Amino acid sequence: MDLCDVDSSFTLLTQVVVYFGSACSIVSVVNNSLIFWSLATHKDRFTCYFQYLMLLSFFDVFVSFSYIPVITIDHLKDVLQSLPMARAWWQYFGVMLAVTHVAMTASYFLLLGASIERFCITTRSRFLHLVQTRRTFFCTVAIFIALFTKAPIVMELDLLPNPNCTGTVAEYFVDIDGLIDKHFEFYMSSTDLVSLLTMLGCAVRLPIYMSCNKELRRVIINRLGFRRPAADDVQSVNLQYHGVTQNLLYEHFEGIKPTMRLLRADRSGSVTDERRLMMNVL
Structure with missing residues (x-):
């Protein structure tokens, strides 16, 4: 060639x-x-x-x-x-x-x-x-x-x-x-x-x-505007644990802290509505 x-x-x-x-x-x-x-x-x-x-x-x-x-x-x-x-x-x-x-x-x-x-x-x-x-x-x-x-x-x-x-x-x-x-x-x-x-x-x-x-x-x-954030979205959820408000956004991304703080906040051992919501969100 x-x-x-x-x-x-x-x-x-x-x-x-x-x-x-x-x-x-x-x-x-x-x-x-x-x-x-x-x-x-x-x-x-x-x-x-x-x-x-x-x-x-x-x-x-x-x-x-x-x-x-x-x-x-x-x-x-x-x-x-x-x-x-x-x-x-x-x-x-x-x-x-x-x-x-x-x-x-x-x-x-x-x-x-x-x-x-x-x-x-x-x-x-x-x-x-x-x-x-x-x-x-x-x-x-x-x-x-x-x-x-x-x-x-x-x-x-x-x-x-x-x-x-x-x-x-x-x-x-x-x-x-x-x-x-x-x-x-x-x-x-x-x-x-x-x-x-x-x-x-x-x-x-x-x-x-x-x-x-x-x-x-x-x-x-x-x-893209296909839907609005839900009221219980992770990015806007604030839960009350015995009078203490916890914002879950940053902690959710860390992966570990939400559950640990939840256990510290609820010392009664009962499964509250807030804990159920937390589990559903995560």
């Missing part, structure tokens, strides 16, 4: 990457924008685990938005042999690739932070209070680590002109001699597959939240 030739065949993998991947990208942008909007406008976004999910959806929007310009256009320029499309892609792909990697890396660390908090809640760790009161610090560290480790990608990619192929879609190339000589097809197929699975994971995040997390489902449905 001539050095200036590119694989312009519209294979099954290419069709899946272009059509299915682009559809997942659009769905993911819409879903994660809805999640971010719902959580960012919630009054308790910085006092519970919503902070992790809000930032996670924010970075997922960047990852999903970058899919079509970086992956889909890359295939289309080769299939269509479009020189303007190729020249535009070579100019912006390095920056967008760096943005994508920064967003994905930050997302991984945010998920790690949320998992650590959930682990502390489950095990009733003595570090639970520290983890819950330092969410903003952990999120900031995650973002800085992502920027420090992945942003330099834009400077690491050596975009070199290919003087023998001027006027074609292959007039530039990235200096990856080892991959081109030995494993180029495997590298490209693996990259496409990983990108496709990443988009699929981002796109299904909203359905997973809606089906598995009652608090998030309530926040999103209320934000």
Whole structure:
């Protein structure tokens, strides 16, 4: 094959990457924008685990938005042999690739932070209070680590002109001699597959939240205006325990404190109406 030739065949993998991947990208942008909007406008976004999910959806929007310009256009320029499309892609792909990697890396660390908090809640760790009161610090560290480790990608990619192929879609190339000589097809197929699975994971995040997390489902449905919060909703319940009013919102998200305070408040040992309501809410 001539050095200036590119694989312009519209294979099954290419069709899946272009059509299915682009559809997942659009769905993911819409879903994660809805999640971010719902959580960012919630009054308790910085006092519970919503902070992790809000930032996670924010970075997922960047990852999903970058899919079509970086992956889909890359295939289309080769299939269509479009020189303007190729020249535009070579100019912006390095920056967008760096943005994508920064967003994905930050997302991984945010998920790690949320998992650590959930682990502390489950095990009733003595570090639970520290983890819950330092969410903003952990999120900031995650973002800085992502920027420090992945942003330099834009400077690491050596975009070199290919003087023998001027006027074609292959007039530039990235200096990856080892991959081109030995494993180029495997590298490209693996990259496409990983990108496709990443988009699929981002796109299904909203359905997973809606089906598995009652608090998030309530926040999103209320934000869309489909129903008003019920009078006995978790976010507005105030129970009287022997003259002491307990607001359940923040404590409910901590997972453990409501039951402990309830037991301390009711020393009679009887199952009161308030306790029944508490059990139904949780």
